[in-house]
Amino acid sequence: MSGTRAARVTIHDIARELGISPSTVSRALSEGGVVSPATRQAVQDAAQQLGYETNRAARSMSLGRMHGLGLIVPDLRDPFFAEIAKDTQSRARVLDTAVYIADTDRDPAAELDVIRSMRREVDGFVVCAPRSADDALTAALDGAPSVIVHRSVDGFACITADLVDGMRQAIAHLRAIGHRRIAHVTGPAGSWSTAERLRGYELEVEPRDRIVIGPNADAFEGGVAAAERLLAAGATAVVTYNDFSALGLLSRLTALQVRIPQDLSIVGFDGLDVASVARPLTSVDVPRARAARMAVDVLLREAPGPQSSVVLPTQLIVRATTGPAPSQ
């Protein structure tokens, strides 16, 4: 059984089988082809029966386009991007589109390189490229249909989340339970999302009340390093730029005998499940699965442009790392 490891079936085989021309077969097999219903049926039956599968390379060459999409992510080890990859891929599969993946290992130069080298091989890009400069990114994409995820770049379709509002929710929650000294541990310099969260923070907190610690290149280590400065500054609560930063903070503070949330409240960002295995973390959930699916839809079903941009809502999830401000 199955042993039919034979040479691949082509439209020529079908044509010969049916005594018609390859072009007719091609027409019968393609969407808008003009053929008699009878012929179409016969061709489809024969194709089915012979086990014909269209040769994408040949079709690509003829059409000048590939049936695939390039996904650029900075680091698959980061669960945030692993989830984006998962959902990009699953949505693309529904739309019969292959996903060609490139992990740039957080190197801005690599981001541009892989884009350039894939540009001709794919129909478009879903891009998570937090590091490279706007203009360099624009130049590298060079007109290729693209959707930028989790970052806003002029002239592109961008699927982002309302981080400013997420920050507002976090701070409102902390204030409601009595906190006044609320710090912010920021992310890597030059990242769009780091800037947005900071903007949200500055919108909510008076200049004289601000405690900003950062930038921090590494999430967990940045959190660890921030702990002492946080205490020195007299903060009773902190919003970090992502969940791993919050975990770093939590780990160091616990070592310093600081009780969470009795002595200090912590709000993370992203809402990753994996971050809560250690400790139920209050966090601002950032929709990433939904962003990925929308990105694919925009890329494959529209001519993606600035008009397709979407800002998705964020949502504070209160768990066990926030509580009333210490009374003192």
Next chain:
Amino acid sequence: MSGTRAARVTIHDIARELGISPSTVSRALSEGGVVSPATRQAVQDAAQQLGYETNRAARSMSLGRMHGLGLIVPDLRDPFFAEIAKDTQSRARVLDTAVYIADTDRDPAAELDVIRSMRREVDGFVVCAPRSADDALTAALDGAPSVIVHRSVDGFACITADLVDGMRQAIAHLRAIGHRRIAHVTGPAGSWSTAERLRGYELEVEPRDRIVIGPNADAFEGGVAAAERLLAAGATAVVTYNDFSALGLLSRLTALQVRIPQDLSIVGFDGLDVASVARPLTSVDVPRARAARMAVDVLLREAPGPQSSVVLPTQLIVRATTGPAPSQ
């Protein structure tokens, strides 16, 4: 600047530019091509200067191979597989091969489906398919060059890790610090690696001393659920089937006021960094980056077959969740 949104540069353009024939250009650009050093240099310079990039579709059609590889993973949200994806991708890029990724969401039927639908589009597969049956997998792959990662299937090149030895190391470590009642929390039924770890456990522990808890479909929840049974059985130490299972256990035991490692020692499996953000976990490291790189190398540089199979060593990493057995 950059505005060269022109038609793609082909070898014909280079040929015309240099006043030579396209075939010479092709030869100069390909590995084993026979050309005079001078010509080769000139061609490479011109290619560089004109911004030539080879058209994969055309090359695929001519060569009959795709310069692409299919990567099948059960779940990208699982850091173990996210890391495999990352390294598969990075190694493939070095070898100028595209990676088409498919996340099967732990569905055995999906594993077979995506393999069948990608089979013609790629040169081969790197397969992480812990769930589907051996024969169904074999049938779906149907002779396509394939390397199976982290599972052993007859007739295929398999890159696995020595889980039996990892288990031996874990138990030896625990015994050396006085433990006698050592339990094992197992993984999902039907998974190759679950069976291997159990086999290692049974090799080391006398039947009358065995405490096996499982199978557990979900890692973290399985760990949580195992906690009480573990205590009831009088275990002083436990080896879990992966790190998240250990974390689930840790979380529940901590809630039960059990001190780790004073009252109970825990050894995880996999050695994930992300698992140790919460608490430095003693764990058996399973090489996954290396497995991924080897899989790609075997796939692209050999005709992969059973003779290419490799068993990689595992390595116990002692951290903070194991300690001397309680004296009493």
Next chain:
DNA sequence: TTGTAAGCGTTATCAT
């Protein structure tokens, strides 16, 4: 060493 020419499987144009 280099050029010529055929062919990979598909789609599109143009006749018929």
Next chain:
DNA sequence: ATGATAACGCTTACAA
């Protein structure tokens, strides 16, 4: 409605 033919860009005998 269908068939012949060219074209997509590349590789590779084969010829020179």
